[in-house]
Amino acid sequence: MTPALLDIEGLDVAFGDRIVVRDFSCRLSAGERLGIVGESGSGKSLSTRALMGLLPPRAAARSRRYTFDGATYDVAQPKALAALRGRGIALVLQDPKVALNPTMTAGAQIAEVCGRMRALELLADVGLREPERVYDQFPGTLSGGMGQRVMIAMMLAAEPKLLIADEPTSALDVTVAQGVLALLDEIIAARRMALILISHDLDLAGAFCDQILVMYAGRIVERIGASALERARHPYTRGLLQCRPRIEDRGRTLPTLSRDPAWSHE
Amino acid sequence: MKRAFAIVTSLLLTLIGLVAATFFIGRVVPIDPALALVGDKATPEAYAAARAALGLDKPLIEQFVVYVGDALRLDFGISVLTARPVIEDILRVFPATFELATLAMAIGIGLGIPAGVVAAVHRDRWPDLTIRLVGLVGYSAPVFWIGLIALLLFYAELGWLAGSGRVDIALEDDLVHRTGIALLDALLAGDARLIANVAGHLVLPAVVLGWYAMAYIARMTRSLMIAELGQDYVLAARAKGLGEGRIVWRHALGNAAVPLVTVIAIAYGHLLEGSVLTETVFAWPGLGFYMTNALLNADTNAVLGGTVVIGAIFILLNLLSDALYRRLDPRTR
Amino acid sequence: MSDHWRNSLNPSMIIGSMIIGAVFVLALLGPALTAMSPTEIDLASRLLAPSREHWLGTDQLGRDILSRLLHGARLSLGVVVLVIVLVAPIGIVIGAIAGVMGGAIDALFMRVTDVFLAFPRLILALAMVAALGPGIENAVLAIALTAWPPYARLARAETLVLRNKDHIAAIRVLGGSETRIVFAHVLPLLLPSTLVRATLDMAGIILTAAGLGFLGLGVRPPAPEWGSMIAEGRQFLLDAWWVCTVPGLAILIVSLGFNLLGDGLRDMIDARSR
Numbered sequence: 013m014t015p016a017l018l019d020i021e022g023l024d025v026a027f028g029d030r031i032v033v034r035d036f037s038c039r040l041s042a043g044e045r046l047g048i049v050g051e052s053g054s055g056k057s058l059s060t061r062a063l064m065g066l067l068p069p070r071a072a073a074r075s076r077r078y079t080f081d082g083a084t085y086d087v088a089q090p091k092a093l094a095a096l097r098g099r100g101i102a103l104v105l106q107d108p109k110v111a112l113n114p115t116m117t118a119g120a121q122i123a124e125v126c127g128r129m130r131a132l133e134l135l136a137d138v139g140l141r142e143p144e145r146v147y148d149q150f151p152g153t154l155s156g157g158m159g160q161r162v163m164i165a166m167m168l169a170a171e172p173k174l175l176i177a178d179e180p181t182s183a184l185d186v187t188v189a190q191g192v193l194a195l196l197d198e199i200i201a202a203r204r205m206a207l208i209l210i211s212h213d214l215d216l217a218g219a220f221c222d223q224i225l226v227m228y229a230g231r232i233v234e235r236i237g238a239s240a241l242e243r244a245r246h247p248y249t250r251g252l253l254q255c256r257p258r259i260e261d262r263g264r265t266l267p268t269l270s271r272d273p274a275w276s277h278e
Numbered sequence: 279m280k281r282a283f284a285i286v287t288s289l290l291l292t293l294i295g296l297v298a299a300t301f302f303i304g305r306v307v308p309i310d311p312a313l314a315l316v317g318d319k320a321t322p323e324a325y326a327a328a329r330a331a332l333g334l335d336k337p338l339i340e341q342f343v344v345y346v347g348d349a350l351r352l353d354f355g356i357s358v359l360t361a362r363p364v365i366e367d368i369l370r371v372f373p374a375t376f377e378l379a380t381l382a383m384a385i386g387i388g389l390g391i392p393a394g395v396v397a398a399v400h401r402d403r404w405p406d407l408t409i410r411l412v413g414l415v416g417y418s419a420p421v422f423w424i425g426l427i428a429l430l431l432f433y434a435e436l437g438w439l440a441g442s443g444r445v446d447i448a449l450e451d452d453l454v455h456r457t458g459i460a461l462l463d464a465l466l467a468g469d470a471r472l473i474a475n476v477a478g479h480l481v482l483p484a485v486v487l488g489w490y491a492m493a494y495i496a497r498m499t500r501s502l503m504i505a506e507l508g509q510d511y512v513l514a515a516r517a518k519g520l521g522e523g524r525i526v527w528r529h530a531l532g533n534a535a536v537p538l539v540t541v542i543a544i545a546y547g548h549l550l551e552g553s554v555l556t557e558t559v560f561a562w563p564g565l566g567f568y569m570t571n572a573l574l575n576a577d578t579n580a581v582l583g584g585t586v587v588i589g590a591i592f593i594l595l596n597l598l599s600d601a602l603y604r605r606l607d608p609r610t611r
Numbered sequence: 612m613s614d615h616w617r618n619s620l621n622p623s624m625i626i627g628s629m630i631i632g633a634v635f636v637l638a639l640l641g642p643a644l645t646a647m648s649p650t651e652i653d654l655a656s657r658l659l660a661p662s663r664e665h666w667l668g669t670d671q672l673g674r675d676i677l678s679r680l681l682h683g684a685r686l687s688l689g690v691v692v693l694v695i696v697l698v699a700p701i702g703i704v705i706g707a708i709a710g711v712m713g714g715a716i717d718a719l720f721m722r723v724t725d726v727f728l729a730f731p732r733l734i735l736a737l738a739m740v741a742a743l744g745p746g747i748e749n750a751v752l753a754i755a756l757t758a759w760p761p762y763a764r765l766a767r768a769e770t771l772v773l774r775n776k777d778h779i780a781a782i783r784v785l786g787g788s789e790t791r792i793v794f795a796h797v798l799p800l801l802l803p804s805t806l807v808r809a810t811l812d813m814a815g816i817i818l819t820a821a822g823l824g825f826l827g828l829g830v831r832p833p834a835p836e837w838g839s840m841i842a843e844g845r846q847f848l849l850d851a852w853w854v855c856t857v858p859g860l861a862i863l864i865v866s867l868g869f870n871l872l873g874d875g876l877r878d879m880i881d882a883r884s885r
Contacts (some may be wrong), residue, residue: 016397423859
């Protein structure tokens with residue numbers, strides 16, 4: 013097995029005495045893709061934010077082990093994790109309209125990490141046909157797809173080794189989303205980056221990633237290779253699989269997900 | 279072009295409304311406007327002259343039109359106290375108020391904005407609590423009382439700073455009024471002792487007024503910054519590896535600056551109000567002092583003239599801040 | 612439910628309500644508790660420093676400052692409460708009507724509020740007193756005239772937003788008339804923000820009223836209004852500092868109390884709506 017780029021074991025995140033992520037662990041190597049699937053509140057975003065020291069002010073994290081790219085870090089010291097942000101791990105958010113500073117030009121927000129020349133190159137790399145024009149535009153005037161490409165360019169500026177994409181296409185319509193996903197695919201492959209894709213869409217994660225983690229109520233309830241998804245064993249995952257609408261199912265009532273409280277205590 | 283027209287019309291309408299309000303207060307409200315104008319100690323001749331000047335025998339509408347016309351030409355009548363046109367008096371005393379209010383504003387902005395930023399960044403920890411406490415006292419205390427306490431402490435007890443007025447009486451003749459702004463005039467004269475004296479007299483009233491401005495601006499800056507720091511773009515900025523300093527001062531403050539412009543305009547208006555009281559305490563010969571004097575001497579023309587002038591400044595400030603807001607925020611273009 | 616409420620209470624609100632509570636109690640009961648008259652002149656006891664007999668000293672006419680303070684509390688609080696009770700409901704209703712009617716009425720309304728908002732409160736009060744003469748009713752009127760526009764503006768803005776919200780649309784579909792919608796459904800939603808605004812306003816009104824008193828434009832002497840007490844004590848600032856200082860401290864404490872209470876209420880409402 014290739015040496016792990018990311019190795020986190022036993023991550024807990026809590027707000028005061030309310031524990032919201034419990035015993036999160038995973039290992040990821042360069043070039044690997046991990047999908048984290050779950051509903052809102054399952055802790056999928058928080059666990060990855062903890063890795064970058066980006067938890068909200070009242071949250072605290074701890075873990076048994078956390079190494080990245082050969083160095084050891086402490087999840088409980090978010091300030092020390094600043095060295096990782098951008099350079100080691102980058103984060104692409106869901107909605108470029110709010111994730112980009114509305115009063116700074118798109119280009120300036122990239123250039124403040126890597127300079128103007130490199131920013132223009134990156135804008136071209138993400139498939140924008142007129143980099144100079146987009147450089148001078150404000151995020152409010154960009155379409156969803158363009159904004160998302162700008163965000164990706166911005167996050168690539170510091171040359172990270174791991175990219176965390178948190179619902180990168182949830183705010184986009186289907187055709188635009190396809191384009192953005194194709195872009196991510198190409199970039200990650202070309203730069204040999206690792207990827208963590210967070211989504212509520214099981215199919216998407218299954219198609220895009222090698223490994224899937226299913227989370228429920230802060231815990232990982234299933235850890236499975238993408239190709240083995242249909243053979244998943246945990247009742248929650250099976251429930252998710254059954255809830256997906258299929259065009260052949262026309263006329264049939266969709267099942268609703270049943271939640272066993274026992275799942276949050278495993 | 280169409281927008282400029284709309285703005286000018288709006289401005290004019292509000293100004294006319296302002297003038298109408300003062301007309302109402304001056305002519306319609308008192309039972310005998312002429313008496314209100316000359317006071318009850320006036321001679322019968324003065325009273326008759328006032329009646330004639332006010333055109334009280336003409337219909338109200340006509341009076342109003344004349345009044346508005348006069349006001350727009352900046353003719354507010356003659357001051358009963360100084361026997362000179364009110365507008366002349368106002369132009370003479372205004373620079374003193376301008377100097378004080380602007381200096382207080384500078385203190386308010388220079389201290390208030392950084393204080394608000396620091397308070398927001400260290401929310402609920404001791405820097406925040408200290409700043410909030412100091413600010414709370416700053417805008418809960420009556421400004422004239424603070425002025426009196428300050429005089430008591432720093433002038434009477436400690437003797438550190440000068441007392442009332444803009445300059446020591448002994449040096450009064452040395453201060454040639456060129457701009458009307460004492461500090462500038464002193465600097466222009468190049469007299470070091472004069473400059474020091476004028477500055478010494480400015481400190482106390484400016485700081486007293488400035489404390490209020492600082493408290494208000496710090497409080498608004500803090501809540502604006504807290505709102506900005508909670509936004510996703512701040513999270514993204516951190517995620518891409520930017521230093522916290524740049525995020526706070528360039529990104530968050532940069533966005534908070536836009537509504538702050540409106541806050542500052544409002545604060546300047548409050549300062550004009552506050553200087554009415556502060557000038558009384560420090561015998562500072564500005565517009566506020568002039569107006570309170572006029573009030574106590576029943577000089578209605580002067581009071582109403584001052585009211586229109588201050589109201590007009592208020593309106594202009596709001597206009598300016600609206601225009602600046604539009605320029606600074608790309609989302610509104 | 613009670614747990615939820617308890618968690619929302621913050622120090623600001625607790626301290627603020629304690630201060631205001633104490634002030635109201637003192638204002639109501641205080642005058643009955645002190646034996647000394649606030650108006651009786653006793654030149655033999657002029658300008659006495661605080662002592663066991665006169666807890667806060669005496670002023671230039673020998674009157675006990677503590678009892679003047681307590682009587683003055685009624686005046687100041689009376690002005691504040693009167694203004695708010697007049698201004699807030701009327702302002703809100705006017706604003707809501709403007710928001711609902713729209714068109715020419717709304718435009719006129721905006722114009723009128725612009726004019727009133729163009730006046731700094733104290734300056735307008737000065738002008739009104741110049742015309743009407745000093746006195747507490749005129750002071751209240753003057754302050755009220757500049758106090759109502761913010762409430763009207765607030766009500767109008769929120770009405771415009773709320774009118775188009777989904778649950779209001781639902782009521783409309785169920786057959787509610789426009790006016791009924793506004794008064795029975797939208798206005799109650801305005802209550803929390805109005806309450807916060809009113810509380811914070813009271814802090815400012817106390818300062819404006821004191822300012823008017825200081826300039827000699829409020830109540831007539833010998834009424835123990837706090838602002839005029841400061842003005843009277845001004846000439847004795849250097850020798851008998853307590854005559855000026857004490858009333859100012861009282862104003863500070865009351866205004867502080869309202870500010871703390873208002874801030875606390877706002878934090879509590881913000882937290883609950885999240």
